[in-house]
Amino acid sequence: MAARAAALKAEDHPEEFMSGARLILKALEDQGVEVVFGYPGGAVLPIYDELFKQNRIRHILVRHEQAAVHAAEGYARSTGKVGCVLVTSGPGATNAVTGLTDALMDSTPIVCLTGQVPTHLIGNDAFQEADTIGITRPCTKHNYLVRDAEQLARVIHEAFHVARTGRPGPVVVDIPKDVSMGQGRYAPPLQSASAHKTYRPRTAPDPRAIREAVALMARAKRPVFYTGGGVINSGARAVAALRELLALTGFPITSTLMGLGAYPADQDQWLGMVGMHGTFEANLAMHGCDLMIAVGARFDDRVTGNLALFSPGSRKIHIDIDPSSINKNVVVDVPVVADCGEALEALVAAWKAETAPRPGLAAWWRQVAEWRGRDCLHYEQKGPVIKPQHAIQRLFEIAKDRDPFICTEVGQHQMWAAQFCGFTRANRWITSGGLGTMGFGLPAAIGAQIAHPDALVIDIAGEASALMNIQELSTAVQHKAAVKLFIINNQYMGMVRQWQEMLHGARYAHSYTEALPDFVKLAEAFGCAGLRVSDPARLDGTIREMLEIPGPVVCEVAVDPAENCFPMIPSGKAHNEMILSAQDAAAKRITGEGLALV
Amino acid sequence: MGETRMAKFEEAPHSIYEGMVPVARLKDGHVYRHVISLLVDNEAGVLARVSGMISGRGYNIESLTVAEIDRDRQLSRINIATSGTRQVIEQVKAQLGRLVPVHEVRDLTDEGPCVARELALVKVACVGESRAEALKCCEIFRASVVDSTPQSFVFEVIGDTAKVDAFIDLMRPLGLVEVSRTGIAAIARGAAGFLKDSN
Numbered sequence A: 001m002a003a004r005a006a007a008l009k010a011e012d013h014p015e016e017f018m019s020g021a022r023l024i025l026k027a028l029e030d031q032g033v034e035v036v037f038g039y040p041g042g043a044v045l046p047i048y049d050e051l052f053k054q055n056r057i058r059h060i061l062v063r064h065e066q067a068a069v070h071a072a073e074g075y076a077r078s079t080g081k082v083g084c085v086l087v088t089s090g091p092g093a094t095n096a097v098t099g100l101t102d103a104l105m106d107s108t109p110i111v112c113l114t115g116q117v118p119t120h121l122i123g124n125d126a127f128q129e130a131d132t133i134g135i136t137r138p139c140t141k142h143n144y145l146v147r148d149a150e151q152l153a154r155v156i157h158e159a160f161h162v163a164r165t166g167r168p169g170p171v172v173v174d175i176p177k178d179v180s181m182g183q184g185r186y187a188p189p190l191q192s193a194s195a196h197k198t199y200r201p202r203t204a205p206d207p208r209a210i211r212e213a214v215a216l217m218a219r220a221k222r223p224v225f226y227t228g229g230g231v232i233n234s235g236a237r238a239v240a241a242l243r244e245l246l247a248l249t250g251f252p253i254t255s256t257l258m259g260l261g262a263y264p265a266d267q268d269q270w271l272g273m274v275g276m277h278g279t280f281e282a283n284l285a286m287h288g289c290d291l292m293i294a295v296g297a298r299f300d301d302r303v304t305g306n307l308a309l310f311s312p313g314s315r316k317i318h319i320d321i322d323p324s325s326i327n328k329n330v331v332v333d334v335p336v337v338a339d340c341g342e343a344l345e346a347l348v349a350a351w352k353a354e355t356a357p358r359p360g361l362a363a364w365w366r367q368v369a370e371w372r373g374r375d376c377l378h379y380e381q382k383g384p385v386i387k388p389q390h391a392i393q394r395l396f397e398i399a400k401d402r403d404p405f406i407c408t409e410v411g412q413h414q415m416w417a418a419q420f421c422g423f424t425r426a427n428r429w430i431t432s433g434g435l436g437t438m439g440f441g442l443p444a445a446i447g448a449q450i451a452h453p454d455a456l457v458i459d460i461a462g463e464a465s466a467l468m469n470i471q472e473l474s475t476a477v478q479h480k481a482a483v484k485l486f487i488i489n490n491q492y493m494g495m496v497r498q499w500q501e502m503l504h505g506a507r508y509a510h511s512y513t514e515a516l517p518d519f520v521k522l523a524e525a526f527g528c529a530g531l532r533v534s535d536p537a538r539l540d541g542t543i544r545e546m547l548e549i550p551g552p553v554v555c556e557v558a559v560d561p562a563e564n565c566f567p568m569i570p571s572g573k574a575h576n577e578m579i580l581s582a583q584d585a586a587a588k589r590i591t592g593e594g595l596a597l598v
Numbered sequence B: 001m002g003e004t005r006m007a008k009f010e011e012a013p014h015s016i017y018e019g020m021v022p023v024a025r026l027k028d029g030h031v032y033r034h035v036i037s038l039l040v041d042n043e044a045g046v047l048a049r050v051s052g053m054i055s056g057r058g059y060n061i062e063s064l065t066v067a068e069i070d071r072d073r074q075l076s077r078i079n080i081a082t083s084g085t086r087q088v089i090e091q092v093k094a095q096l097g098r099l100v101p102v103h104e105v106r107d108l109t110d111e112g113p114c115v116a117r118e119l120a121l122v123k124v125a126c127v128g129e130s131r132a133e134a135l136k137c138c139e140i141f142r143a144s145v146v147d148s149t150p151q152s153f154v155f156e157v158i159g160d161t162a163k164v165d166a167f168i169d170l171m172r173p174l175g176l177v178e179v180s181r182t183g184i185a186a187i188a189r190g191a192a193g194f195l196k197d198s199n
């Protein structure tokens, strides 16, 4: 009805009206969108037609809609901008669901435009109809069905606002074909963050909370910072404020998988990653601290281990922009609902003003040094087989001067990459944390490469994960995205095999990756360069060769198939019950409730 | 855990500052029943957002009602009766607050005294002595007869959940055949109102 009313008016005032598809493109332009990752289909043809007529927005054709979202995530996480996706109705939208869920779990700002069947067919099981709004409701931060071209521009602007602000996340805008073909008037972007009638995330910390936090910090004898992806999401100001606060306080710091790079790994105060495969010193510092300062981290189960035994003797400060993250898993003493950057800046100022005498931290640092002395990431590279840790360590060592973006798939290689790549800058580490999505890394790397055409972008992959979105090599070739796919081939779904070894009596049910392709030939079939190495003596040379080839490269590294990832906090255990090595694993069998956990 | 307790408003948190819930309160392992009211934009799918979030996260909902309360401003009110530990109740509120079309989340149980009412239509098939007995109960509960045949009554009873439960229990031996309940509508006592300050 409304659409018809608008169409009538459009005849009277043609100058004010434009097609829905044109409105969409104009709204994207005004949102500063430079790249859209997408895949066409019937329901989005009018939008593609409009894309065809313009040059300002670049369209990157992927080979699967899941990859479109992951590529947009790689773009977003390497730039701090909103990633934009365009897919068709039905299968296009359902294929995007894994990516959307991934973005939701890792708080990545995405706007995904989905085509929909014309409004009069909605609900009729029309060809390529899916209830996209219903399906994506639980896997988006918010979603919209636009029933009238007149609303298109306003809704798209709002979608970007919601995706970008507060705790970022994916937003779907579902656009029926008659709406993109209809006529409507343009509306400019929202003028201010408080312009929205209901959605107004709080960013400024309560000064009383900051005072209380600093009072606790000044008294702490065994403090530790525990930071997460929220610091990276908050942006450069948060990263700078974090580094300043660390310099001022001299406290040790650990971070979640998602937070790596916010604080430089080459600093003395850095303890390494926390959690299931975190370092001995980080986990024991979390367990033994008397004050935990959580910043943009959400006390995820991979981090806390057994909640009942988690950091029993500490007071806890928790800074998070999402009130629902606070007191969700762990009850904290000082909640600070705020943007990490604003809160950290307030803490810096308050810390400088705080004059109370502070206890020395020498004893605490002595304790940390003792834990560090265990050298928990130690492995031995000897004999004729390449150790996976060695491959990753050498890769990072050789590549690090080029300030690389490192993406990963999911599995042991991901954890080793987190352990052995010493990031010194934010937004350089792009991995699927919350959802643990195999197949994430290659498209994410392509997205990061599109955003940074001259940068070195590497996807550290497992051979099983690499096959989950391997078709994207075609995308990389078409769009000249010179990503390096560095496959750690252990011939197993290594992480699955490790759990089977430790929890299921070494019965390796279906975790052996049989019938693997010849990755070199596969690369060549796609038009990429392919390399393979299995001799430790040739590893460095092969890595250098990979980095020197200008286009996309697949480099397969045959590694020890039996290697396991340590340290490991077995499910159901506390931080101080870490397994440090294979010998240790035999001594600490996982039993009881731990078996049922993931 | 143990049995569900009715939370009393005197137990409301004395906030040190906004958003601060005392640790002791969050660590209280008892289960309490809370009434939460939301003011939401009356847009398509808003109920699905609320109910989907609640079921997806496994919260326990005893009653959920929704109706438009301001046509001009397109506002609806959703009343939710839920039970959980204090920590879970705080989560429920925080998660509801995160939904984009939600204007306001009010914990009526925590904020002060409130009234909560529901209406039930109760059908009793009875003849002879049971009819007189049913009518007597109806009078005691200030219910009303909204339909009557020689073999049956339909009573309308209004009250808090406990009263409605009690009435239905009394009807059971008298020939209860059907019940239809609205779920609760709730509102805080006193002059303050949340329509005034929300825009």
Ligand SMILES: Cc1ncc(C[n+]2csc(CCOP(=O)(O)OP(=O)(O)O)c2C)c(N)n1
Binding pocket: A409, A410, A411, A412, A413, A414, A436, A437, A438, A439, A461, A462, A463, A464, A465, A466, A488, A490, A492, A493, A494, A495, A496
């Ligand atoms: C889409 C998806 N399916 C299944 C899993 C479960 N899973 C986690 S790690 C893993 C094995 C990954 O194997 P590979 O890519 O070879 O990495 P490795 O652990 O051997 O380094 C599997 C199957 C997952 N994370 N994602």
Ligand SMILES: [Mg+2]
Binding pocket: A411, A462, A463, A464, A488, A489, A490, A491, A492, A493, A494
């Ligand atoms: Mg593998």
